[in-house]
Amino acid sequence: MMKKGLLLIPTFLFVLQLTNAQQQVGVWNVKNGKIETNKSENDQLGVQYWECIHSILPNDLLNKYVLSLRLFSDGKSEDMGGMNQLDETVEFWQIDLDTADMNIFTRDSIQILDYTHTLIHEFGHLLTLNTSQIELTDDETEDPDRGYLTTEGYAIKGSYLNRFVEAFWKPNLLKEWDRINKKKNKKKLVDRLYDFYLDHAQEFVTDYAAESPEEDIAESWTFFVLSDKPMRSGGKYQKIKFFYQFPELVKYRTHIRENISSIPVSYVENFKQN
Numbered sequence: 001m002m003k004k005g006l007l008l009i010p011t012f013l014f015v016l017q018l019t020n021a022q023q024q025v026g027v028w029n030v031k032n033g034k035i036e037t038n039k040s041e042n043d044q045l046g047v048q049y050w051e052c053i054h055s056i057l058p059n060d061l062l063n064k065y066v067l068s069l070r071l072f073s074d075g076k077s078e079d080m081g082g083m084n085q086l087d088e089t090v091e092f093w094q095i096d097l098d099t100a101d102m103n104i105f106t107r108d109s110i111q112i113l114d115y116t117h118t119l120i121h122e123f124g125h126l127l128t129l130n131t132s133q134i135e136l137t138d139d140e141t142e143d144p145d146r147g148y149l150t151t152e153g154y155a156i157k158g159s160y161l162n163r164f165v166e167a168f169w170k171p172n173l174l175k176e177w178d179r180i181n182k183k184k185n186k187k188k189l190v191d192r193l194y195d196f197y198l199d200h201a202q203e204f205v206t207d208y209a210a211e212s213p214e215e216d217i218a219e220s221w222t223f224f225v226l227s228d229k230p231m232r233s234g235g236k237y238q239k240i241k242f243f244y245q246f247p248e249l250v251k252y253r254t255h256i257r258e259n260i261s262s263i264p265v266s267y268v269e270n271f272k273q274n
């Protein structure tokens with residue numbers, strides 16, 4: 001559920017096997033928003049990363065759901081890490097970060113903005129896929145009466161994702177995307193998803209957003225936080241404006257913007273696709 005800028009995980013894993021192996025930097029338990037050191041050689045680094053994350057992202061959800069921090073590296077790009085569920089219950093989450101992609105010691109403003117985007121995007125997954133948002137199920141095919149089916153379960157009626165899909169993923173678009181998603185050949189899948197993005201480029205804030213409704217809401221949420229409120233309407237601008245109807249999300253936005261080192265100018269207009 002991660003990997004901003006790379007369309008698909010399988011291709012990426014393939015590349016990974018051919019190039020860099022992942023080096024583990026460390027894993028730490030987190031309890032009620034506090035990291036627990038474990039006498040490993042990188043304890044201090046773990047604490048520094050956790051403090052960085054905790055100082056930017058809203059604490060209530062982190063404290064409630066995040067039980068673990070894992071740092072690793074496979075070099076730049078490749079796997080950037082993500083917010084991952086520790087099991088199928090969507091109650092327990094781990095933050096995985098590549099220390100090469102997210103170098104919290106850098107002074108390069110582009111790199112800082114890049115990892116800030118990634119952190120906010122990842123938080124978007126926690127926000128939209130936690131237990132208050134998703135009803136677990138064993139259904140493998142979607143029951144249209146129950147709404148949009150994610151890998152873990154149905155987006156609960158009234159959840160952010162359910163409302164987002166109802167507003168922006170009309171049945172025809174979902175059908176078109178579903179057909180593409182059935183492709184078994186990974187290269188074809190990546191190509192077709194990119195064509196899908198190009199066919200609907202006005203609707204998506206980035207190419208990565210077109211990968212799925214889950215990525216679309218995480219990316220749109222990121223632009224909601226980092227952009228000014230759009231003056232324009234329709235298409236991707238409407239997706240950014242969507243979040244303003246939720247006062248708690250406007251508060252999160254304010255919190256994050258107060259805690260990042262700089263706020264980009266006209267982010268959605270200036271954003272360069274990878």
Ligand SMILES: [Zn+2]
Pocket residue numbers: 001002003004121122125215218
């Ligand atoms: Zn993602």
